[in-house]
Amino acid sequence: MGGGPRTFPGGLSKWQYKQMHEKLARQKQRGLLRHEKQLYLRSEIRALADRFSKPGAEDLWNEDDGPLHRAKRPQGGQQQLESGRPRGEANWKDWDDLALEQPRTLARGKGPSLAAFNPKREYRAMAPWWPPSLGFIASKRWYSVMSHPSTVTWQLGPLGARGLDKAREETALPLLNQERLYSVAARRFGRKWRPDSSDEDEEATSTPRRNLRFGKFGASSEEGSEVDESEDTSTIRRRWSSAALRNCDMKKERRVLKSYEEENNDLAGRIRELREEIKNKEVLGAERRHYESRGESLLTNKRFDECGISPLTVKALADVGYLQTTVVQEAALPTCLEGKDVLVKAKTGTGKSAAFLLPAIESVLNAMKNNTNHRVSPIFALVLCPTRELAIQLTAEANVLLKHHDGIGVQSLIGGTRFKLDQRRLESEPCQILVATPGRLLDHIENKSSFSVRLMGLKFLVLDEADHLLDLGFRKDIEKIVDSLPRQRQTLLFSATIPKEVRRVSQLVLKRDHVFVDTVGLGAVETPTKVQQSCLVVPHELHFHMVHRLLREHIDREVDYKVIVFCTTAMVTEFMYIMLRDLKLNVREIHSRKPQLYRTRISEEFRDSNCLILVTSDVSTRGVNYPDVTLVIQVGAPPDREHYIHRLGRTGREGKSGKGILLLAPWEEYFLNEISDLPIEKYPAPDIDKEMKQKVDDSIKIVDMSIKEAAYHAWLGYYNSIADIGRDKTVLADLANRFGASIGLEKPPALYRKTALKMGLKDVPGIRIRK
Numbered sequence: 001m002g003g004g005p006r007t008f009p010g011g012l013s014k015w016q017y018k019q020m021h022e023k024l025a026r027q028k029q030r031g032l033l034r035h036e037k038q039l040y041l042r043s044e045i046r047a048l049a050d051r052f053s054k055p056g057a058e059d060l061w062n063e064d065d066g067p068l069h070r071a072k073r074p075q076g077g078q079q080q081l082e083s084g085r086p087r088g089e090a091n092w093k094d095w096d097d098l099a100l101e102q103p104r105t106l107a108r109g110k111g112p113s114l115a116a117f118n119p120k121r122e123y124r125a126m127a128p129w130w131p132p133s134l135g136f137i138a139s140k141r142w143y144s145v146m147s148h149p150s151t152v153t154w155q156l157g158p159l160g161a162r163g164l165d166k167a168r169e170e171t172a173l174p175l176l177n178q179e180r181l182y183s184v185a186a187r188r189f190g191r192k193w194r195p196d197s198s199d200e201d202e203e204a205t206s207t208p209r210r211n212l213r214f215g216k217f218g219a220s221s222e223e224g225s226e227v228d229e230s231e232d233t234s235t236i237r238r239r240w241s242s243a244a245l246r247n248c249d250m251k252k253e254r255r256v257l258k259s260y261e262e263e264n265n266d267l268a269g270r271i272r273e274l275r276e277e278i279k280n281k282e283v284l285g286a287e288r289r290h291y292e293s294r295g296e297s298l299l300t301n302k303r304f305d306e307c308g309i310s311p312l313t314v315k316a317l318a319d320v321g322y323l324q325t326t327v328v329q330e331a332a333l334p335t336c337l338e339g340k341d342v343l344v345k346a347k348t349g350t351g352k353s354a355a356f357l358l359p360a361i362e363s364v365l366n367a368m369k370n371n372t373n374h375r376v377s378p379i380f381a382l383v384l385c386p387t388r389e390l391a392i393q394l395t396a397e398a399n400v401l402l403k404h405h406d407g408i409g410v411q412s413l414i415g416g417t418r419f420k421l422d423q424r425r426l427e428s429e430p431c432q433i434l435v436a437t438p439g440r441l442l443d444h445i446e447n448k449s450s451f452s453v454r455l456m457g458l459k460f461l462v463l464d465e466a467d468h469l470l471d472l473g474f475r476k477d478i479e480k481i482v483d484s485l486p487r488q489r490q491t492l493l494f495s496a497t498i499p500k501e502v503r504r505v506s507q508l509v510l511k512r513d514h515v516f517v518d519t520v521g522l523g524a525v526e527t528p529t530k531v532q533q534s535c536l537v538v539p540h541e542l543h544f545h546m547v548h549r550l551l552r553e554h555i556d557r558e559v560d561y562k563v564i565v566f567c568t569t570a571m572v573t574e575f576m577y578i579m580l581r582d583l584k585l586n587v588r589e590i591h592s593r594k595p596q597l598y599r600t601r602i603s604e605e606f607r608d609s610n611c612l613i614l615v616t617s618d619v620s621t622r623g624v625n626y627p628d629v630t631l632v633i634q635v636g637a638p639p640d641r642e643h644y645i646h647r648l649g650r651t652g653r654e655g656k657s658g659k660g661i662l663l664l665a666p667w668e669e670y671f672l673n674e675i676s677d678l679p680i681e682k683y684p685a686p687d688i689d690k691e692m693k694q695k696v697d698d699s700i701k702i703v704d705m706s707i708k709e710a711a712y713h714a715w716l717g718y719y720n721s722i723a724d725i726g727r728d729k730t731v732l733a734d735l736a737n738r739f740g741a742s743i744g745l746e747k748p749p750a751l752y753r754k755t756a757l758k759m760g761l762k763d764v765p766g767i768r769i770r771k
């Protein structure tokens with residue numbers, strides 16, 4: 001008779017079974033369609049967000065929501081600006097002027113068109129006294145000037161006391177800010193290409209990082225110019241039109257053009273608000289400083305059992321001795337537990353991890369209560385972080401907090417492990433909370449549809465080290481990840497550093513009505529108060545000798561020493577490690593060139609030990625919590641201020657004391673301008689006697705030639721990417737060759753022609769090209 005069996009699983013008839021399958025297929029198809037539709041909508045929304053953030057669309061960020069009005073540039077200010085123009089940066093300024101004079105008439109191919117339609121710069125040049133709170137002109141530099149209490153008084157004082165008219169005549173401030181802005185501009189302008197020198201992490205693969213930082217959404221006009229240079233006028237016109245948003249403008253009411261007087265009135269109002277805001281923040285900051293000055297830890301009087309979190313979590317916290325919240329936990333928990341989107345800024349080592357892991361657990365508990373879908377087990381909470389070590393650490397912390405929650409599991413997805421093993425682990429073990437690095441997570445999303453389905457149940461997303469994840473090195477990956485997540489979710493962003501640009505870009509992942517929790521406070525120092533910071537400037541040929549000298553000095557003084565030495569690149573780290581090991585120091589190394597298992601083992605060893613030195617690259621810069629580090633040495637100029645703060649933050653955690661030494665060469669002193677608001681003292685240069693120098697030289701000799709050559713290439717790549725140094729290629733080549741000689745290279749190793757071309761080093765005297 002045929003036709004197969006009469007009954008099917010579950011006692012269904014053939015017809016019922018067929019019906020059921022058809023229904024399931026229809027459901028699946030509907031699901032896929034919904035998903036596709038969601039993806040399409042998101043891409044549309046992102047495109048729109050892009051328009052909002054593009055240079056030229058700044059008026060949309062204006063709190064008044066009014067259009068950009070072209071105010072007249074104060075005459076006096078103009079003159080002073082011209083006279084005070086920094087040497088060598090004249091062209092930036094000239095472009096500004098050009099833009100001012102004939103904004104829409106620049107002919108194709110005529111002169112430097114790049115800034116012509118950048119109203120941001122135009123506006124800043126015209127009305128430099130405009131307060132930064134009004135949004136777009138508050139570049140990072142300006143912001144840092146504003147945030148310094150003394151400068152705030154100086155800036156706002158005249159504005160408040162003499163009124164706006166007088167303030168407009170105030171030209172010293174614009175002059176200063178212009179100079180700073182241009183110097184930032186010049187620095188960024190040069191960062192066009194960055195070779196393998198970065199060792200921050202290998203997850204950020206797609207885009208060279210520093211050079212493109214916030215290029216697309218950035219507040220500073222300078223970055224826009226970087227792109228503009230290669231564009232023709234038609235592109236520029238396109239950009240100009242995007243500023244108006246035209247039919248893409250989603251605002252319901254038409255924005256009415258305001259008169260110059262109206263804008264001034266608005267401005268006066270805004271200034272009053274701003275002063276109020278600063279006063280409030282200063283009160284908060286003062287409270288906090290009081291806390292710190294009492295020499296206590298950052299713990300508050302609030303207990304975890306009063307925070308409205310699950311008693312089982314409170315029990316787990318008590319098991320590890322956490323009874324009271326830290327300042328950031330007290331400040332962030334209530335808002336996070338309310339279900340709001342939050343952006344949190346708090347100093348390094350103050351307990352941010354628990355501040356987001358606790359709400360993550362609560363969110364999972366709620367979701368599990370309400371979850372009716374038993375076919376797939378959704379991942380309810382996702383924590384993204386930039387490095388593998390940090391992901392492993394956060395997973396371990398979450399595991400501690402979940403100790404008494406049976407059936408809830410946390411897992412990590414990081415690069416350097418086997419994809420198939422990850423997959424099997426994800427399927428076989430409970431995973432309601434996932435901690436991941438972006439690259440590997442994306443691999444799973446793109447290659448495993450069942451994984452994407454599990455993510456569709458997501459309720460809670462955290463971006464730890466958010467400023468870094470939203471930086472261009474990671475941005476594309478983060479956007480793709482966010483696209484594959486449900487829009488109905490709570491999102492938290494955490495970091496110790498939140499530059500102004502990040503606040504804008506954060507709108508891509510946060511809801512509009514998100515809350516900003518800042519426990520550092522405007523005007524307060526961003527580094528831990530109990531960390532003694534100093535800077536030592538010696539010729540870079542002596543850096544290795546000096547590191548050895550500083551380490552010896554520290555070891556002699558501290559019985560339980562624990563030191564981290566940060567080097568600029570992975571290969572320089574390796575070189576430093578081999579040299580220090582030969583000098584009989586108890587040293588370990590972590591950098592991206594080491595296999596993951598090795599990295600994890602060393603990381604654990606360093607976490608649990610004393611009397612150990614860790615030589616590392618930027619893979620250890622952010623988030624990793626090694627308790628009781630007594631000294632952090634940073635060798636060479638860090639890529640930016642944020643790197644400096646996060647590296648320094650590996651010591652002085654939990655309100656403890658620590659020391660940080662920044663070792664610079666004389667030509668790296670420009671970096672001190674970036675951190676001029678931090679309490680950094682001059683370190684008295686210790687002597688390096690002949691015997692000690694000889695010892696170090698002997699140890700340098702034993703390092704393998706191939707490592708030396710790789711260190712030379714990496715060194716060259718790193719400094720080439722830093723505009724202050726990479727701008728003058730001849731000087732750079734000379735410095736690199738001096739570095740090569742100091743590590744025992746008789747002649748500079750040759751570069752591949754292609755590499756030299758990319759780095760702009762072809763035909764540069766002193767650079768050898770491989771035949």
Ligand SMILES: Nc1ncnc2c1ncn2[C@@H]1O[C@H](COP(=O)(O)OP(=O)(O)OP(=O)(O)O)[C@@H](O)[C@H]1O
Pocket residue numbers: 299321322323324325326329346347348349350351352353354495496622623624625627649653654
């Ligand atoms: N409530 C608490 N009570 C006691 N210790 C705490 C508490 N919260 C956090 N800690 C401890 O403080 C240390 C620093 O915490 P954590 O690593 O979360 O800092 P962080 O702010 O995330 O630092 P970073 O900015 O470097 O990432 C850890 O050792 C952690 O165990």
